[in-house]
Amino acid sequence: MDTDQLIAELAGRTEPVRRLRPPWMRAAIWLALAIPPLILVVAVHGIDVDLPTALADRRFVIEQIATLATTLTAAVAALASTVPGANRKWLWLPLVPLAVWLATVGAGCVADWRALGSAGLQLRWDGACFLPMVLIGVVPAVAMVTMLRHGAPLSPRLSLVLAALATAGIVNFALRFFHFGDVSVMVLAWHLGLVGLLSIGAGMLGPQFLGWGRLLADLRFPRPV
Amino acid sequence: MDMTADRADPLGALMCLAQAGDSSAYDRLLRQAADLIRRTLKRRYPFLTEADAEDLVQDILLSVHTVRATYDANRPFVPWLMAIVRNRTADMARRYSRRRAREIAVEKYPETFDEAPSNITDEVYGDPEALRQALSTLPKGQRTAIELLKLREMSLKEASKASGMSVSALKVATHRATHALRLTLEPRDGYGH
Numbered sequence: 001m002d003t004d005q006l007i008a009e010l011a012g013r014t015e016p017v018r019r020l021r022p023p024w025m026r027a028a029i030w031l032a033l034a035i036p037p038l039i040l041v042v043a044v045h046g047i048d049v050d051l052p053t054a055l056a057d058r059r060f061v062i063e064q065i066a067t068l069a070t071t072l073t074a075a076v077a078a079l080a081s082t083v084p085g086a087n088r089k090w091l092w093l094p095l096v097p098l099a100v101w102l103a104t105v106g107a108g109c110v111a112d113w114r115a116l117g118s119a120g121l122q123l124r125w126d127g128a129c130f131l132p133m134v135l136i137g138v139v140p141a142v143a144m145v146t147m148l149r150h151g152a153p154l155s156p157r158l159s160l161v162l163a164a165l166a167t168a169g170i171v172n173f174a175l176r177f178f179h180f181g182d183v184s185v186m187v188l189a190w191h192l193g194l195v196g197l198l199s200i201g202a203g204m205l206g207p208q209f210l211g212w213g214r215l216l217a218d219l220r221f222p223r224p225v
Numbered sequence: 226m227d228m229t230a231d232r233a234d235p236l237g238a239l240m241c242l243a244q245a246g247d248s249s250a251y252d253r254l255l256r257q258a259a260d261l262i263r264r265t266l267k268r269r270y271p272f273l274t275e276a277d278a279e280d281l282v283q284d285i286l287l288s289v290h291t292v293r294a295t296y297d298a299n300r301p302f303v304p305w306l307m308a309i310v311r312n313r314t315a316d317m318a319r320r321y322s323r324r325r326a327r328e329i330a331v332e333k334y335p336e337t338f339d340e341a342p343s344n345i346t347d348e349v350y351g352d353p354e355a356l357r358q359a360l361s362t363l364p365k366g367q368r369t370a371i372e373l374l375k376l377r378e379m380s381l382k383e384a385s386k387a388s389g390m391s392v393s394a395l396k397v398a399t400h401r402a403t404h405a406l407r408l409t410l411e412p413r414d415g416y417g418h
Contacts (some may be wrong), residue, residue: 084306084312171367
């Protein structure tokens with residue numbers, strides 16, 4: 001098929017398409033979808049922390065703000081990564097709150113170690129955390145991947161890594177209301193470890209989930225290259 | 226604010242119309258975009274063959290079609306298009322590198338055949354001097370038949386008129402001359418010239 005024929009074919013297939021909203025607006029919609037399961041799980045499970053005490057703890061407050069900021073910036077960056085021509089500098093934005101998040105958790109580990117010695121850095125499996133984590137994480141994860149699939153797969157690995165970071169961020173934000181106190185090493189190992197694992201998995205699966213091949217195959221045109 | 230046909234970005238305006246389902250605007254947009262892509266590829270990748278560049282143009286147009294919903298009417302069209310061009314070109318370069326990594330360049334393909342070559346009759350004979358000599362040894366009637374029918378490519382009727390020989394005599398003479406030439410010119414191993 002020559003290019004003129006291809007253009008005629010494509011023009012013949014023109015149907016109205018719904019223009020994608022700006023990334024920040026889509027991120028807001030994503031957050032709106034992610035919050036109900038979070039509220040539901042917290043309502044069923046109950047808040048284990050004493051809120052006035054927690055809110056008086058500066059490190060806890062900074063950590064939660066940084067976690068939420070990481071979630072939001074990662075969500076915006078993930079969605080912006082699928083918009084051709086969007087400023088790529090925005091993709092680095094989550095690194096700032098992520099660094100603050102890591103720093104507060106690191107500072108927490110040091111404080112726990114000073115207060116409790118090696119017992120403060122003891123790593124243990126907390127099964128009670130696992131189910132709420134999955135229940136909170138499923139909806140935002142599925143919603144984000146679905147939203148990314150509506151965009152252009154310009155850098156599928158990076159998009160999914162950012163999506164994993166956004167999802168893990170919101171899960172961590174919720175779980176910290178169940179865990180308060182000397183749990184920094186647990187947060188570091190399980191929550192941020194999970195972010196790392198999700199990111200590696202997402203990075204590996206990126207082209208399969210979000211590649212051009214899927215979009216072009218849906219067109220049912222013979223691929224020229 | 227939705228910018229449409231009155232904006233300073235004519236390609237963006239066409240894309241807005243295309244997003245709304247206007248096929249004529251979409252046709253015009255894709256033709257102009259194809260020219261722009263061709264020029265860009267030629268400037269940035271002068272080593273691409275025309276066929277490879279055209280394949281890439283088509284691949285990019287298909288990609289543009291699949292993600293046309295991502296175009297934001299409030300942003301200029303060309304940076305949007307060029308981001309797709311860069312991305313698809315990089316993909317093509319990666320595919321090309323992978324293909325090259327799997328291939329081994331050889332000067333001559335190590336092919337072997339266990340069958341005798343086919344009897345190709347319309348090849349040009351490789352040694353015209355040997356053919357001329359072989360023709361000169363033929364009887365006059367056979368030589369005339371070959372010269373008129375094979376070398377001058379006359380029809381049987383034309384050759385009959387020119388030589389005064391009957392059509393059937395020309396056929397017989399040609400058959401015998403071909404047989405005689407084959408015996409004279411064919412190498413002894415039977416694998417042709």
